[in-house]
Amino acid sequence: MKQFCIFLLLAGFFVHGHAQEDQANDPPKLVVGIVVDQMRYEYLNRYWDRYGDGGFRRLVNEGFNFKNNHFNYVPTATAPGHASVYTGTTPSEHGIIGNDWFDVFSGEEVYCVSDPAYKSVGTKSDAGEMSPHRLRRNTLTDALRIYNNFKGKTIGVAIKDRGAVLPAGFTGTAYWFYGKDEGKWVSSTYYMEALPDWVKTFNKSDAAASYKRTWNTLYDSGSYVNSNPDNTNYERPFRGEEAAVFPHDLPALWKENGKYDIIKATPYGNSLTADFALAALEGESLGESGATDFLAVSFSSTDYVGHQFGVKAMETEDTYLRLDKDIERLLNALDEKIGKGQYLVFLTADHGAAYNSNYLKDHKLPSGFIEGRSLRDRLLAFAEKKYATNKVIRHLSWDQLFLDKRVIDSLELNAEEIRKDIANEMLTYEEIEKIFTADMLNANNYKTGIASLIQNGFNAKLSGDVMFVFRPGMLSAGYANGGTSHGTAYGYDTHVPFLLFGKGVRQGSTTIKTVIPDIAPTVSALLGIPFPNGATGTVRAEAYMD
Template identity: 35%
Template sequence: MRPSWLKTSLTLITCATLWLPGPASAAQPPRPATVATQVKPPKLVVVMVIDGLPSEQVQRYRDQFGPGGLRRLLEQGASFTDAHQAHGITVTAVGHSAVLTGAYPYRHGIIGNNWIAPDGRQVYCTEDTRYHYIDEDTDAHDGTSPANLRVDTLGDQLRYASGNRSKVVTVSGKDRGAILLAGKTGTAYMYMDKTGDFATSTYYMDQYPAWAERFRAAKPQDRYYAKSWTPLLDDKAYADDAPYPAATTSSPNRFPFTFYSESGKPASDYYVRLKKSPAVDALTLEFAEAAVDGERLGSNPTGATDLLGVSLSGHDYVNHAYGPESRMSHDHLQQVDRQIARFFTFLDKRVGMDNVLVVLTADHGFANTAEFARTQHADALRVNPKALLDTLDAQLAERFGVARLVKTSLLPEIHLDYAAIERRGLARADVENAAARFLLAQPGIAEVFTRTQLEQGVASKSRLGTLMQRAWNRALSGDLLVVTTPYTIFSSGTSGASHGTPWQYDTSVPLLIMGKRWIRPGEQAGYAEVVDIAPTLAQILHVRRPAGAEGRALTEALR
């Protein structure tokens, strides 16, 4: 007896044979051609990243959002409620790299904001001394190019498919936020701490276009001088927020926050203060609007699709300073919501929102401050990195009789001195395991993964291990990856919050996609990852996926 699948196959073959055309004399009247309706790609794709925005904040504060910003995305777009930055070292550079490469850190090569190179030199993710900022001071480790990004992006594929007619422009309060969204062939602009201007580097061009020169000359950043950040909503709206953290001379931790300089006029310290407030995000969106007009984004005369990347950095700075449970974080998100609404109104006038596809996500989530977490009965600690590493080094010296086997470290990564280990005739795995055992016995340490485990792939037997495996690059990463217990952070300070772990609060981020012609509105409860964004956009835009992309197209949200 033939299996059922074979019967089906034979039937299909037979049917196909019956429809083969015969000789011309016996041909049947031609059947009308069936043409599949293909929706034209959007004129403009806007990819927005809110730096340091946990998914839970979007859900917790959603009833307070205005009608045109985040609420519009939630109601008119597809909202993925279980979306993640699915790698273990959840920091800004790594998260931004995932958005448009569709790749994990082991592949795209951006393993942190900073890392230790094989020669022992500390590397900043977007540094490149071959280039400098245009008309701005440039330090050796300033971000000036995407050279360290080892794969291409969706924007690069878009430009390739259009014969470079598509424009890709990105802007951010952080250089890494702009550069890693722009990819290899886009153009990135970033906020300058010393001047408050938005600048680019000689990697992208030799001089600014006229529209950017006009924006810089107008000095919009100076209008905030001597003004204050005050809460947007009534006091009762913030009633459930955590109490204010203790005030200090340098950080009053109280509204209103006044923007000033010690010199009495706009200067570097004033421009840095703007970053820890809604002001930096308002300026970023204003520059984005200037780019839309100046570059005619969404009105490309060739008909090609353009891409605008906008990374809003203020929320990360606010959360670091005060914690995501604070009134400041709560209000900041409300302020950003209204700013996004105004930006959408602008896009509607310039391009028409029916012609625009919007993606909004975050580069990472955030842990609550350790002090607040303890009020919720979490065993949250602040682990002093130097003390931990010094003690580890001493323990290894006592165990193996070799001093300074800890070569260097940028936690959560630790580099061992393999040359010294081999000279002494020791086995690498023995030293790694001894280090791991010691670290696991310390308060606040949950897991330690060794190079031997990671090289053999045995770390990925759990979800946490899988996330750390994805975060580890064989050529660039350390020999030990250390994971703290939940809500514990590496910190020598006594205040502030952080991120960077594989725990849910750091990986869980919003993922909202809105576009009337391409996206089916509604809440999506299924699992999704930020690396799914690039494949999804590639499908909508009919372009090739980025080379390193490992995500999937979110077809459940497509029309």
């Protein structure tokens, strides 16, 4: 019996290896990576009956669904999320430790993709002064281009610059949307000196201007039974609105909400992104290079809508119902241009989102709001009393505290002891759940729980001296008037979709836990290419077609 089992295992190995070899010899013409900004996994289930057959449901019904997919680090935010999806590793390795962070070398806050060494292309503003130079590992898209001797193309598209720049990696080309009074897709001299003709044509069209319209529900408002009533104190109205209720008259709200910027916080931002992605598909002749091309699309407007209206708003439901149609539009175009079975798609998210703390409180669930200024003042007062100066604390942001080592050295104090003192002090604060010092994270190898997520998000060169975790259900006080945020180690922020669809993928699902860094190695193995150079994730071969 034992020999028979070994035979079966070996047979399975050779069959699987043969399937991988066939896939490598006949790779897809195009890979499309879709990241939906702020998409909780539950949105697949919550709105399932309302989706059409050609969008989310097609990806699930014809592809492979990893139902228990999580982020394995904090902070769960846009830039670390996109970087982790495409590098196959965590902030501890790739170095994108937030959307922005305090830079210990310059002593200033830095933005994840800002780079004054490059100029804007397509706008006179500074919106194009961007590059991936803060990324410390290469990406799936880089690995693909290197493997193909740079014969294939990589195009990154998103409303947010970071949602386009990080997926495009070092070797691709990225475009993002600049709103204000321009409403144009722009880029950086890191990628090009001038926009290609197809982008210029798109910008000259009325594509962006066509979404300056009233946003009403896609279907009868009474059918939105998966959401809260339209008028609750868990949502924030646009500037100029008395209440966050349908319809939202964008033309009337235009000037007060940043003109074209208001489109970002509506489902029309996703539709505009799909429009531009389809233009890129045609304008760049993707899928026709003779090598595998890559189109990285990030739908950013789901995040803006979520921040504005929250997890259970009718606006959020309407945004996903409309996104479903945009994804269907994209898949139909891929069928027509590339051919069914000739392309590969993955869909995931960069983070989830929390319920508004007032919503939790009203339903007798633990919650609260974080007063950042109060936290800072208490810590400064503690340091002043303990060390006769609060200058030992250099900076406080993104759930991290940075010490000023020059001040500590000048006072002949012990930095490790100060970290311990501050950790013990913070544990007495009601809103704090857990504390980790840099010494703890450098000395230990945490395998499970929140400690593991903190460690995976901790970069020894870039992160703070003390990392702290708030109690679950808490949001920044800025959301006391409605909306939501993210960034924590809790399930509402970590549990997101991972769907695989197309060439080489079988239909099915699993509830075995997977993590975000698994995506890049899994896609790399399907393509038969080397993994990104810092990948720490695992190949999820259960999705492969035998």
